[in-house]
Amino acid sequence: MGELPFGAIAAEYDRHRPAPPEDLVDDLERLGGSVLDVGCGTGKAAVAMAERGLAVLGLEPDERMAAIAAGHGIEVEIGTFEAWDAGGRQFDLLTFSDSWHFVDPAVGTRRAAELLRPGGKVARIWNSYLLEPSAIEALDRVYRRLAPEITQSWRPSAAWAPVRPDDDPLVRGGFMPLRTRSYKSAGRSSADEFVAMAATTSNHLRLGDRLAPLMSEVHAAIEALGGAVRMHRTTFLALARLN
Template identity: 40%
Template sequence: MPTIPREQSHPSGNEPHRARRMAESFGVDAERYDRARPRYPDALVERIVAAGPGPDVLDVGCGTGIAARQFQAAGCRVLGVEPDARMAGFARRTGVEVEVATFEAWESAGRAFDVVVAGQAWHWVDPVAGAVKAAQVLRPGGRLAVFAHAFELPPVVAEAFAAVYRRVAPDSPLNVRPAGDGRPPERALTLYQAMFATFADGIREAGGFGEPERWRFDWEQAYTRDEWLDLAPTTGALTQLPPDKLAEVLGGVGAAIDAIGGGFTMPYATLAITAARIGAA
């Protein structure tokens, strides 16, 4: 789940790939990350596989291998590229082949792929250099597909999170103002759509691809208090907090969830930008 800094509220300032400390902070608890993070809709995986010319998939920023394992289950051969050795090590233990590198610096050694995917990761890649690299390693007719989950917490939970986060990390550059603060409820989705517009612009600028397509998959997931508090520390806003401040944030959020009955149902929109490789390899 991308965490969008304030300066990214406009696509022209969208350069989270330069925030390497945060980009490589998620491996602090790789086991929790893999356990708590939501999977991707089966319909998304099936559509990507059907749109590619073959089974060879390169998973950029594969993390612990969540998406990679889903593509393996769909019959694909998957190679992951992941800059965090802790995340890569976990993915390997689950049966995913992974090479440790940022995508921009990764060496393909002449290998070619039918599909390049990035789940919850393309915002950590330079949008133009990443698309150029994808075009270089895709076979003609191959497909680049980048995707992520957009979601809105219930207003009372989002407000509790924002209040306690501002208290424990007042100097954080992260934009954590919640739904329910006077902004439209689609605010998070609007920010994600702007980020995905930047991805599409990067694909166009890179060349070698047809016009990017936008896909969207809507779904829901129910969370108990404990399930959400297990997931929350894997998000970019919290991966770098010291234990005492993290505990304070989770305490405030947990109390808010208790106040609404001990759980909630989260509406998700999984967004994707995808484009086909055209021309010679």
């Protein structure tokens, strides 16, 4: 995992990013055992698992993000997944909550095999958001003008599709795919809530000085729609087992 731009907005990340769905945490709880939560951030998934009694160690490359996770009661070590020295420790479950896409897949597959006990599992978790057509149209006009390089995560795309076994580095590396599940929810986000969460995503953070004017116009577009948008969230869980 390389250097990510989240540390400077760690408090905002912790405040505005959603916790994992309860039924997803139910499934992780049933897996049991010791957990390494890779790229744990401020501890959203780690806290949810620890509250169910799982023994969770967080691994996070950014000290500022890790400090917040530690403040939530999570034991965290600093490092990237590719280079971290585990000191011979192994785990029953590796979780990647919106973090697998930051890992070098070739190195990550080898590291996962090294860090898991026989029969251990990898759980990759990621979120997809979909807005209703009127909101997509309004926001697309803003993004095409101010940040055309961003692929909006509220529009379905192949990048957010479930993992396909024939194109999965873990499967190619000898892991057995178990299943992919999805968990759906929906709710309304105010203009303030929408821009606050969007501004914590890596593709927005990389805009630098262009972020503030973009978020101002996104906010205005949502206000023109009535002050809020309905957001449909799908959370995916892809499980694979070490043979």
